[in-house]
Amino acid sequence: MILKNSVGLVTGASRGLGKAFAEALLKKEAKVVICDINHEEGAITKAEFDEKYGPSQTTFVTCDVTSPSQLKDLFSQTVQKYGKLDILCNNAGINNENIWEKTISVNLVALIQANYLALEHMRCDRGGQGGSIVNVASLSSFQIAAHAPVYTATKHGVLGFTRSLAEASKLGNYGIRINALCPGFVNTSILETLDQEEILGMFYQFKDMAKHWINLFGVLEPSVVGDAFIQLVEDDSLNGAAMKITSSKGIQFENF
Template structure:
């Protein structure tokens, strides 16, 4: 898939990994709808992107992925402004083992909601032109991080949901590919939550174990992860894949086949 003229939607788009994913899409010629709850940062990023890529390349839309109404409205505004999306990246996520229901709501339910609502615009069976959905999971979606078990569960859910949707799309003729991006530790603000007792809650005593894991795996830069994301978007042979991204390299995960 060549990205020039393609239309992308990214959630959690204005900081950290979401910002990096949005930027690499712009660098390769796509138009990007930036969805995020942070209106101040969103408008600031939109201004910065306008200067670099032109004012007609991005659209900032305040959107809480927990809200069906806000998500629907954001996608509708995207369609009205740019046209039907070709690329959807469900990236919004948090670490919060204390308010674990909110973590599930954003990390997993937000991904399901974003996928289903985007299907209404992308599905070839309902007038769409197909495309690709990349859901941001984590290495915690492939193996446990003991200090953040709810985060681990949500990311396992994202991987499973993505793979099931890939098979469903293939069998149903939706014309949409689905892939999961599973990075190790990335140098972004979300890392700080792993050191914060209010976020880790009852697992605060395992923070040192998390630090040792970080030392073992190293710290990825956003740009490194964004390059692997681009591969999942552009390589049309990739469907139902979970791409593990580490400092030492990237590998597609092999799962047992059930179908």
């Protein structure tokens, strides 16, 4: 896939991994809609990107991905602004075992809804131009984690949904490649939650499990994961793939 002049939409893009994914697309001369629930941070990121890449390259939209109406408007605004949608990166995610219903809503339910909205705009068999969807899963999609069972469940769900929808796209000739990006620990705000009792709740006593995994796999910088994301988007041979990336082992694809 040629990224120059393509249109991408990245959720949770005001900081951390989402910001890295958006910037990776901008470096390839794509246009990007950056979406985040935090208007203040989003405006700062938009201003930063304007200075580096030009104001016409990005649009910021405030959106709570757990609101179906806001999510639908996000896609409509994207297509209205740029005339099409080529790339969706579902990055918005949280880790909160105390408010586990919200964790499921953000990490899994909203992601599924965003995929279905993208299909409406992108499916070749229904007048779209096709494209690429990357769903951000996690190394937790393959591991057990006593300190974060609900977060782990959502990431297992993201991987299963991604692989199944990718198969549907292939069988239905949607023209959309759908892949899962499964990074290990990344130097973002979510990493800080692994040592907070108010986040882990009753599972705080198992926090040392997270520290064990960190020691084993290391911590990635967002820009490194951003480069891996670009590989998933550009490689037209990948559909239903699960790309794992860790500091200690680099990029590996899971063999199912």
